[in-house]
Amino acid sequence: MADKITPRNQDYGRWYTEVIQRAGMADYAPVRGCMVIMPYGYALWENIKEGLDRRFKETGHVNAYFPLFIPMSFLQKEAEHVEGFSPELAIVTHGGGKELEEPLVIRPTSETVIGAMYAKWIRSYRDLPLLINQWANVVRWEKRTRLFLRTTEFLWQEGHTAHATREEAEEETLRILDVYADFAERDAAIPVIKGRKSESEKFAGGVASYAIEAMMGNYWALQAGTSHFLGQNFAKAFDITYLDQDNTLQYCWTTSWGVSTRMVGAVIMAHGDDQGLILPPKLAPVQVVVVPIWRDDAQKSAVLATVDQVERMLTGLRFQVDDREEYSAGWKFNEWELKGVPLRIEIGPRDVQKEQVVLARRDVAGKAGKSFVPMAGLGERVKDMLATIQQALYDRALAFREANTVEAATYDEIVAAVGDKFVRAYWCGDAEDEVRLKEDTKATTRCIPLDQDGPPGVCAICGKPATEKVILARAY
């Protein structure tokens, strides 16, 4: 067995990087800030994609693909948008050996190019709503990068919709926030807080941004998906108009929303432990690993015959049989634990005799996580066990977040807690408070939860009247 992984409480950042590399999820690319998503990491991303894509289609969206290059002038049409993104742009000035007449931006996001196309496609109210998503890569030139969480090029989906009325666009923005929360909680087993971003944290060029925020294993927050109500800002910049039923020309109302490969980082940090990854069964590339154990050839043929039977019983599940002879059983256990496979089936000669197998849960260490299960009805038992693990991971993450969330009434209380807690406090919405908090603690406003439980109060940072509570935390 190779060296142990750095424990989380010793150096969380190192633990994160080591787990990713040792589990074969991603590696650093030759270009600084870029990453290679390796097959195991990509398989997890494919399952994330599948879970989201199905939900998008169930809510009436279709997929399309727009180009990687965007004319520089497009970005300049929306002033706040270009200002927000220009420090992160990668710009192509030459093509085919010649200097281009107009530089091309490699998309940091696609509101502008999609807006230009929507202006062409939308004529009347009959063309609305237009509900398109694309799965794509984007580039944002990042100075400080971290695998999956912040890389110069990353993969994501970006939804872009156009509507006839403000109400419909606002509804869409919140519908997608619900879709994201449903995916995060049911598939990724990550409890999330749905909320509105502050003015300073909202999308450049939008009217209001909403996000799902999750607590990671080091108590920091991670924004795992965002949904933006863009008002008519992009419609006016790109002339996205329609003729209403009275034949009057109107501007559309638009939205955009995205989840990226950050979600992979969220899964790693929400569930992983000092042994490595713990993947939720619904997303795990390998849900069950079967490890046969034998000493001699007679045992080997008996054990492998049972493995054949087990394989047939696992139909429909993502499973793998690890019958490599060059590694010991103990080595394999460690390897699959590192890779976060939710359930292991061990089959030895004695199990064959007793017509049973051993199930070992990844989320419950040692003997407590092991059970002997008869061969008869094994398929159902395994499915039930995977469902139990899925729920247990969610429950554990939720209990962890609740145990590490505090209410604060004063600035001193916030400062004392915010390094390793989510802090819930009244906030007046003033951006100066955010600057002060960040300077003193590096923490930021994460979101203003949609669920507000109390009457109006007093801002815990500056003492002015406040109507809502905010979540404050250190964040990725």
Ligand SMILES: [Zn+2]
């Ligand atoms: Zn205040």
